[in-house]
Amino acid sequence: MNDTVSLIVLDQQDYKENDALIYTLGKEKGFLTFQAKGLRKMESKNAYACQPFSFSQFRYDEREGSGFQLLHEAILIESNRPLRENLVKSTVASVLSETVLFMSRDGLDMEGSHELYALLEVLYKELKENERPHLVLAFFYARIADLLGFSPMVDGCAVCASKKVDSISISDGGFICPDCRAEIQSPVYPSDILKQFRYLAKAGLGNFDVLAGSVDITRDVVEIYRDFLIEHAGLRLKSWAFLEKVL
Ligand SMILES: [Zn+2]
Structure with missing residues (x-):
C-alpha cells in the first residue's frame, strides 16, 4: 500500500x-x-x-x-533554495538539522516532533528572508532546551531564588545573584546579556516575531545557550566547527 x-x-x-x-x-x-x-x-x-x-x-x-x-x-x-546558496545560512540550517537528528536518536514523542516541525518552519522562513543568524540560533537552542526539559531559571537566582541577579551559571542552570556569584566565582554579566537570555527563555514559538522585534540577539547569548545544551543535554555537533569559521 x-x-x-x-x-x-x-x-x-x-x-x-x-x-x-x-x-x-x-x-x-x-x-x-x-x-x-x-x-x-x-x-x-x-x-x-x-x-x-x-x-x-x-x-x-x-x-x-x-x-x-x-x-x-x-x-x-x-x-528553500536561499538556505543552500548562502554559506552562513546553509551552515546555520545544518546546525538545526544536526541538532534535530541528535534528538531523534533518543526518540521523541509525536507532540515533540510536531513542535520541532513548526519550529523549523518558522526559522527557515526567518533565515531565508533576513540576515539574523544569531537570532535564529539562540531562539532555536532556547526552544530545544525547553523540549528537552532543561529550561534555565530566569525568574531569580538559580541557587537561592533571590530576585536580584547579575550573573549566569551554566552548571547551576540559570541566573545567579551577587552573593552566590561571589561564592561560585561566576563573572558579572552586562544587563543587556541578562535581558536577552531572559527573553529567549520566556518566549514560546508563537512569540518569535515579538522577540525578534524587541531585542537584538548577540553572539554571546548564542554561545551561552549552546553551552547550556552541551552541559545539560550532552549536545555535540560536527557542524559547530564550521559555524565557528563562518559566523
Ligand atoms: Zn543566589
Missing part, C-alpha cells in the same frame, strides 16, 4: 553505488529515514525534492520495524 508523508529533508548521505539515505522529519510521522534508489544518477527525477532543507512530499510503502523506508517518489513543495 502507498503511504504519503509531508516532511522536511534534514540531511542526505551517500549510500551504496548510486543510492542515498534521506533523513527527514515528517509532519505527521516524526523522524523517518528513506533509501532513495538511484538518487545520485544524473537523471534521477527525485533529486530536487531530496535536497536538504526542502519541504517535500514522499510516497513510499511503509515497512514496519524497518530502520528505513524505500522511497518511491519525491515531490518538491518548497525548495
Whole structure:
C-alpha cells in the first residue's frame, strides 16, 4: 500500500553505488529515514525534492520495524533554495538539522516532533528572508532546551531564588545573584546579556516575531545557550566547527 508523508529533508548521505539515505522529519510521522534508489544518477527525477532543507512530499510503502523506508517518489513543495546558496545560512540550517537528528536518536514523542516541525518552519522562513543568524540560533537552542526539559531559571537566582541577579551559571542552570556569584566565582554579566537570555527563555514559538522585534540577539547569548545544551543535554555537533569559521 502507498503511504504519503509531508516532511522536511534534514540531511542526505551517500549510500551504496548510486543510492542515498534521506533523513527527514515528517509532519505527521516524526523522524523517518528513506533509501532513495538511484538518487545520485544524473537523471534521477527525485533529486530536487531530496535536497536538504526542502519541504517535500514522499510516497513510499511503509515497512514496519524497518530502520528505513524505500522511497518511491519525491515531490518538491518548497525548495528553500536561499538556505543552500548562502554559506552562513546553509551552515546555520545544518546546525538545526544536526541538532534535530541528535534528538531523534533518543526518540521523541509525536507532540515533540510536531513542535520541532513548526519550529523549523518558522526559522527557515526567518533565515531565508533576513540576515539574523544569531537570532535564529539562540531562539532555536532556547526552544530545544525547553523540549528537552532543561529550561534555565530566569525568574531569580538559580541557587537561592533571590530576585536580584547579575550573573549566569551554566552548571547551576540559570541566573545567579551577587552573593552566590561571589561564592561560585561566576563573572558579572552586562544587563543587556541578562535581558536577552531572559527573553529567549520566556518566549514560546508563537512569540518569535515579538522577540525578534524587541531585542537584538548577540553572539554571546548564542554561545551561552549552546553551552547550556552541551552541559545539560550532552549536545555535540560536527557542524559547530564550521559555524565557528563562518559566523
Ligand atoms: Zn543566589
